[in-house]
């Protein structure tokens with residue numbers, strides 16, 4: 001049995017878990033998989049990490065260039081995060097034909113084509129299971145378990161911070177600010193939560209997931225992104241009365257003329273498989289043409305779930321090293337760019353809340369304006385007047401073109417009876 005020599009850069013939350021699994025489970029992993037994984041070098045700018053992990057001094061360095069300069073490492077794990085110098089490190093390792101395992105969704109989403117092209121030209125393998133939905137073995141299932149399928153769509157809750165905030169808002173009737181403060185107090189949200197609550201982290205994961213699902217390289221700019229700051233507890237309540245829950249959903253699907261990739265708050269029917277996914281949990285639905293609809297559920301982040309996915313990748317990378325050179329070359333390929341539909345051309349159903357003065361004829365004028373823009377109404381509910389005099393009128397529309405709907409709203413919001421801009425949330429498919 002050959003031994004794969006592993007280098008690890010970044011001994012923070014995930015790296016610490018990975019170092020522990022590699023060292024404490026070495027025998028079990030060898031017995032179960034036949035792969036012997038030797039943590040030969042670990043690097044972190046913080047010297048105290050070596051002490052905390054009781055790493056022998058001979059395998060620890062604070063200088064990543066020293067680790068990268070070692071020619072005896074077969075696999076390099078990048079868990080330092082961020083864009084630079086992580087990108088430079090990955091490109092260097094891949095160009096040397098050595099395997100890379102990373103969980104860095106932000107970097108992959110920014111530079112997917114460049115990094116996969118470097119892997120293809122270096123004849124190197126690249127694994128990134130932990131970059132999407134943490135501990136859930138999702139990418140491997142798509143890559144291997146669904147290899148005979150054409151994937152038509154992926155749809156998921158992939159950010160635990162947003163999901164726990166929306167869960168609190170739904171269950172306890174909290175507003176966004178209070179739910180965010182609670183998530184921060186419990187350690188589920190960062191002090192600067194922008195990457196999560198503004199939807200960017202979900203978009204990073206959607207770019208990576210879509211690349212695997214559709215075999216195309218997308219850019220972050222291809223994804224329409226909206227976060228959850230604008231979701232109000234009133235909308236969650238009104239949606240609930242209509243049989244829906246509000247979730248931040250990342251969805252990618254094949255459509256006529258390309259792909260539709262988006263992250264935004266979404267109304268899901270209460271019986272939808274994603275509707276009951278609460279708190280910090282993640283879940284992803286995959287629509288595969290032969291296998292049908294599959295659901296993956298589990299912990300989307302955290303030290304040991306994420307480390308579990310990283311070590312599974314290291315085992316795959318070690319298996320790859322045992323392939324004959326010709327098979328390796330066949331398995332690395334450049335992927336094509338994907339064409340995405342501009343959001344204005346997409347179609348959705350909309351939940352909207354018009355905030356109007358209590359005047360005669362208001363409903364008729366809203367309906368007329370929507371109709372003029374080819375938006376037809378499915379349900380209308382007029383809610384009780386608020387103490388500030390605003391009357392919320394809640395509607396569900398039939399599917400409409402985004403551009404038409406937006407034009408209708410911009411006209412309606414200019415009427416004198418419109419006291420506040422109209423709020424809206426798109427409705428997901430059943």
Ligand SMILES: NC(=O)c1ccc[n+]([C@@H]2O[C@H](COP(=O)([O-])OP(=O)(O)OC[C@H]3O[C@@H](n4cnc5c(N)ncnc54)[C@H](OP(=O)(O)O)[C@@H]3O)[C@@H](O)[C@H]2O)c1
Nearest residue numbers: 010011012013014044045064079080081103104301302306
């Ligand atoms: N945490 C999760 O649950 C989770 C889940 C899925 C994916 N991920 C991804 O996994 C990666 C790691 O996340 P994490 O939460 O473990 O991050 P983390 O706790 O911040 O750990 C990163 C570690 O790398 C060190 N570092 C930064 N730059 C370095 C350099 N140039 N050379 C050597 N060490 C360096 C950091 O030191 P300083 O602290 O001094 O900068 C820190 O100790 C990220 O890409 C993240 O997106 C994390």
